[in-house]
Amino acid sequence: MTYCVGLRLNKGLVFMSDTRTNAGVDDIATVKKMHTWHVEGERVITLMTAGNLATTQALVSLLDERSKAPEDRDPTILVAPTMFQVARLIGDTLKEVIQANSDTGQSAEAAFNATLIFGGQIAGMPPRLFLIYPEGNFIEAEDDTPFFQIGETKYGRPILVRAQDPDMSFEDAVKLLLVSFDSTMKANLSVGLPLDVMTYETDTLKIGAKKRFKRENKYFRSISNGWGRSLKKALKALPDFVFDDA
Amino acid sequence: MTYCVGLRLNKGLVFMSDTRTNAGVDDIATVKKMHTWHVEGERVITLMTAGNLATTQALVSLLDERSKAPEDRDPTILVAPTMFQVARLIGDTLKEVIQANSDTGQSAEAAFNATLIFGGQIAGMPPRLFLIYPEGNFIEAEDDTPFFQIGETKYGRPILVRAQDPDMSFEDAVKLLLVSFDSTMKANLSVGLPLDVMTYETDTLKIGAKKRFKRENKYFRSISNGWGRSLKKALKALPDFVFDDA
Numbered sequence: 248m249t250y251c252v253g254l255r256l257n258k259g260l261v262f263m264s265d266t267r268t269n270a271g272v273d274d275i276a277t278v279k280k281m282h283t284w285h286v287e288g289e290r291v292i293t294l295m296t297a298g299n300l301a302t303t304q305a306l307v308s309l310l311d312e313r314s315k316a317p318e319d320r321d322p323t324i325l326v327a328p329t330m331f332q333v334a335r336l337i338g339d340t341l342k343e344v345i346q347a348n349s350d351t352g353q354s355a356e357a358a359f360n361a362t363l364i365f366g367g368q369i370a371g372m373p374p375r376l377f378l379i380y381p382e383g384n385f386i387e388a389e390d391d392t393p394f395f396q397i398g399e400t401k402y403g404r405p406i407l408v409r410a411q412d413p414d415m416s417f418e419d420a421v422k423l424l425l426v427s428f429d430s431t432m433k434a435n436l437s438v439g440l441p442l443d444v445m446t447y448e449t450d451t452l453k454i455g456a457k458k459r460f461k462r463e464n465k466y467f468r469s470i471s472n473g474w475g476r477s478l479k480k481a482l483k484a485l486p487d488f489v490f491d492d493a
Numbered sequence: 494m495t496y497c498v499g500l501r502l503n504k505g506l507v508f509m510s511d512t513r514t515n516a517g518v519d520d521i522a523t524v525k526k527m528h529t530w531h532v533e534g535e536r537v538i539t540l541m542t543a544g545n546l547a548t549t550q551a552l553v554s555l556l557d558e559r560s561k562a563p564e565d566r567d568p569t570i571l572v573a574p575t576m577f578q579v580a581r582l583i584g585d586t587l588k589e590v591i592q593a594n595s596d597t598g599q600s601a602e603a604a605f606n607a608t609l610i611f612g613g614q615i616a617g618m619p620p621r622l623f624l625i626y627p628e629g630n631f632i633e634a635e636d637d638t639p640f641f642q643i644g645e646t647k648y649g650r651p652i653l654v655r656a657q658d659p660d661m662s663f664e665d666a667v668k669l670l671l672v673s674f675d676s677t678m679k680a681n682l683s684v685g686l687p688l689d690v691m692t693y694e695t696d697t698l699k700i701g702a703k704k705r706f707k708r709e710n711k712y713f714r715s716i717s718n719g720w721g722r723s724l725k726k727a728l729k730a731l732p733d734f735v736f737d738d739a
């Protein structure tokens with residue numbers, strides 16, 4: 248499993264991903280699931296991946312190779328004119344990778360699948376955030392649903408639904424996401440530290456602040472330890488229940 | 494889907510269940526998922542069900558019929574000498590119902606399944622809380638894990654893990670469970686109001702306080718509306734994140 252969240256704020260975009268990959272509880276490893284391509288001053292593109300590791304690594308390698316070889320640059324994610332076109336390119340590449348593995352006659356229909364969150368900005372256009380399905384099609388974040396989750400999404404969803412706010416600062420968004428990730432990691436061993444976070448500030452067209460939270464990170468530990476107490480206080484602050492008059 | 498929670502406190506047991514049943518999003522109904530049998534002064538037994546409605550209704554009807562017909566009373570859930578024996582009886586009856594449907598040659602292997610939470614007390618012994626699997630076997634709540642969830646368990650789990658406390662009052666437990674149910678209902682349409690709650694106070698050997706929370710219930714609405722604000726305050730109370738020094 249995996250847990251990644253992409254959040255669209257008025258200030259820009261925030262991406263957070265865990266790094267645990269596993270093929271069974273006795274076969275775990277740390278893998279980066281957040282990948283960024285950029286042409287300074289022109290475009291920044293960030294991709295987060297959940298699903299079969301062979302599929303997502305092949306996808307990233309293909310996107311990478313194709314954007315590096317100049318003769319192969321048209322169309323690539325570094326040249327496509329709009330974020331919508333970039334989303335189509337990534338979706339098509341994903342479909343191509345999944346198809347290539349499925350065509351071997353293996354019957355593991357779901358096992359080669361992957362789901363992606365992808366966002367960024369191209370000069371002259373607003374930042375956009377997408378969720379890309381294994382079939383290669385995709386949906387875009389709108390004002391009513393300004394965030395996407397992939398992987399083990401359920402445990403960390405209630406706090407996002409209740410507390411996310413497009414006017415948030417990047418710092419508050421990171422705090423919120425850490426709580427959402429901590430709730431998930433407490434319940435599902437297949438989501439694990441370290442956590443990668445990246446911000447993108449609208450119209451800067453360069454990679455924003457980045458950070459990796461490891462197990463020993465003091466701030467992460469203060470959030471993880473403090474959240475239990477904070478929740479209990481939040482519960483206490485709600486009106487008390489009385490059996491007779493409710 | 495369904496959501497039910499059984500919680501073991503030092504004071505006794507608390508049960509909460511939703512009432513939505515659905516066979517597709519266009520075929521929903523309200524059904525009671527909490528059932529109680531008791532012999533005043535001798536035993537109180539509460540059962541909550543998740544899964545195939547035909548299975549759970551047949552199970553409850555069988556348990557009911559067998560406990561009513563005096564000639565068929567031995568062994569029944571009203572006569573079995575210990576909670577462990579009652580759990581075995583319920584588990585065996587569940588297995589019997591699932592088997593009866595599977596034997597028709599239908600291939601819907603999972604579709605007839607059900608999972609149960611069951612708890613109560615028999616005079617002279619401590620209260621006990623069990624989770625019963627479709628296979629008829631079961632596990633018991635212990636101090637390290639003093640609650641069970643069945644159905645759509647993930648959304649409402651983080652708050653339970655962080656805020657449950659064996660020393661809680663029944664009233665605080667109901668408040669906590671309402672928050673857990675509200676978080677779940679906000680994310681999954683197959684869990685829905687009204688909510689049934691029942692408490693059992695240790696050694697009273699009679700049914701405790703009961704309550705049904707309907708959509709228009711003022712207390713439920715105050716929790717549902719207030720929780721978003723409370724969560725935001727709880728987040729604010731955590732130390733602020735700063736990119737540079739974390």
